[in-house]
Amino acid sequence: MDQLKSKVVNVVLTIQEGKGMESIKNLTFISAIFNGRVLESDPVTAEDCPSFNTNLIWEIEKKDLRKIRSSNQPLRVECVSVDTQNRREKFGHVLLDLRSALIVKDPDDKVPFKWQKLIAVRNKKRNCFPELYLSLTIRNQIEVACQESLEQIWEAEPRSEGAIPIKYLEDGYIAVGDERLCSEDYSLNILIKSATSLDLLLPEVLVFQSNNKYCMSIKIFGIPIRTKQFSKDLHDKIVFEEKIVVRLLSNVDILQQFFAEEKFEVGFSCGQDLLGVTTVSFDGLINTNEKLLLNTCYFRFPSPNGIVPVGKDGRKPVLALEIFLVQNRRSISALIVGVSTSAENVENDVSKASGDHEEAKAQQQILLVTEEHMKELEEWKQRQKVEFEQQLHKVKEEELEKEREEMEKEREELEREREELEKGHQELEKEREELVEKKADLDENIKKCRELQDELQEKLNELKLSRILKKKSKTSGNILGVIEENQKKFADCDKELLIDYISKLQYDNENLKQILNEQKQEVENNQRTALTKEQTTNLLQELKGLEEKFEVAQQTKTYFKEQWQKACQEIHNLKAEDYRQLQNQLRERREELSQLDHLCIMDEPNGLISF
Structure with a gap:
């Protein structure tokens, strides 16, 4: 492919004819798939040797084509038949290798054709051997002449004879x-809602380009109108919600006949290139303020054949529209024209008449006519005034109802907040009561613990005394034996030595007793201090926890009080603002009514002078 100069090349599949297709009874066409893009030929009548004479051309860059050729992806060519109910049936297919495609430099060079047998033919049709006479080539990009602009394509066409x-x-x-x-004012509203599957309308050149700017254009009454440009993914659903309003002067009967005959076109374009067109009819738009929903406006190619593209999954490019007609106001031009024409006729008659008597009669007739028309104008003014007042009253009532509903909603929300605040306050009160109860329970438990400690101490003292008494009773029994032994031992000793020895022993015993008493006191003091320290630490921890909870409860209480005050202040401010707005609206309405009365008063002398 190096001999081809352009970066973008064309893969051209040329199909001249087929043979062995006598078993096909319906219309036949060729469908080819390359790089995910499907191209189809025009259908031909069923014959033994149908003549297709068609070229299917794909545009692709060289580097992408090299990748496809290296990956050995085939080009699939299918022969398809279509019956009267638009049902398709595949007859067979051919797989072509792109590596065997002929590279053509000069478009005038002759290209060899080959017969290719169709494969995967159904059992009932295998008695025939269908073939296609085709060629596959790769060429330089074919330059296409620039398309005309939308204004040149959509020129205002002259209306046919007999048309409105x-x-x-x-x-x-x-x-x-x-x-x-034409005495009635109408507004024709065309709302472009959404479009889907617009990617099927793109040519090969625009498929691989990004940031393309597209737009919708409407040709109505011979005038093209464009929407805003957009750059979105055309595979997804695109929502527009753009409205086009056309102001019309006519009447109901003429519009019904006009809409039954008239059509308009909607185009999808990229820059100055028109990619798709759909024709929309006004048929069904009869009554005013009734919406005509058109959800299935299919785009077709802007070619003479006008084929609607279809994707693999059966999707088509669709546009959704909404059309409705609104009557704005009734014109009084006919009435004024009638008055002026009648006055002119009377004046002409007066000019032709002769004599003072006839002139006086003519003047009287003019005055009578003017008085009648003035009465009609006055009646019309009164009717318009009554209608305006009724509409104004309705608008006021609607606004007041809306404001009341909003006020009720705000009140309900404030009441809900108030209930929530009250619930929170009640919960806090409950928690506070529980804390007080827990504190009282703790005090009672502390008292009980102290009483139990005193009782235990008394019992311990009693046990100690009983133990000491038992020991003494035991020691008293042993003392007698010790005395006898000592008498035997110290019978021969001197009395002075014995007295000294006994005195020493007494002194030592007294010292030991003092030491024992001191140690007992120290042990008791240590036990008391240990118990009191543990109790005090526990009590201090409990008191700290209670104080923290109490502080949290106080903070939450103050917070909810502040919120409640703010809510009350906001309610008061809202009520005051609503009252001010209502007063301002009433003042404005009164001023409008006074201005209308003033205008009506000013119009009366002007009307008399004009006649």
Whole structure:
């Protein structure tokens, strides 16, 4: 492919004819799939040797084509038949190798064709051997002439004879029908809602490009109107919600006949290139303020054949529209024209008449006519005033109802907040009561513990005394034996020595008793101090915990009080603001009514002078 100069090349599949297809009874066409893109030929009549004479061309970059050729991806060519109910049936297919495609430098060079047998033919049709006479080539990109702009494509076409006339007025209105009968003001609203599967309309050149800017354009009454440009993924659903309003002057009967005959076109374009077109009819738009929903407006290619593209999964490019007609107001131009024409006729008659008597009669007739028309104008003014007052009253009632609903919603929300605050306050009170009860229980438990400690101490003292007494009773029995032994031992000793020895022993015993008493006191003191320290530490910890909980409860209480005050202040401010707004609205309405009365008073003398 190096001999091809352009970066983008064309893969061209040329199919001239087929043979051995006598078993096909319906229309036949060729469908080819390359790089995920499907191209189809025009259907031909069923024959033994049908003549297709078609070229299917794909655009692709060289580097991408090299990858496809190296991966040995085939080009699939299918022969498909279509019955009267648009049901498709595959007859067979051919797989072509891109590596065997012929590279053509000059488009005038002759290309060899080959017969390719169809494979995967159904059992009932295997008695025939269908073949296709085709060629596969790779060429330089074919230059296509630039497409005309939308304004050149969509020129205002002259209306046919017998059609309802259309006239474009300077003030932006379009008069439909005879101008003398166009006395009613209408607004034709066309809402472009959404579009899907627009990627099927893209040519090969735009498929691989990014940041393309697209737009929708409507050709209505011979005038093209464009929407805002967008750059989105065309595979997804695109939501527009853009409205086009056309102001019309006509009447109901003419519009019904006009909408039954008239159609308009919607185009999908990229820059100046028109990619797809759909034709929309007004049929079904009869009554005013009734919406005509059109959810299945299929785009077709802007070619003479106008084929609607279809994807693999059966999806089609679809546009959803919504059309409705609104009557704005009733014009009084016909009434004024009638008054002026009648006055002119009377004046002409007066000018032709002769004599003072006839002139007086003519003047009286003019005065009578003017008085009648003035009465009609006064009645019309009164009706308009009553209608305006009714509409104003309705608007006021609607606004008041809306404000009341909003106020009720706000009140409900504030009441909910108030209930929540009250619940929180009640919960805090309950927690506080529980804390007080727990504190009282702890005090009682401490008292009970102290009483139990005193009782235990008394019992310990009693046990110690009983133990000492038992020991003494035992020692007293032993003393007698010791005395006898000592008498035997010390019978021969001197009395002075014995006295000294006994005195020493007494002194030592007294010292030992003192030591024992001191040690007992120290042990008791240590036990008391240990118990009191543990109790005090426990009590201090419990008191700290209670104080912390009490502080938290106080903080939450103050917080909820502040929130409650803020809520009450906000309610008061909202009520005051609503009252001020209502007063301002009432003042504005009164001023409007006074201005209307003033205008009505000012219009009366002007009307008399004009006639």
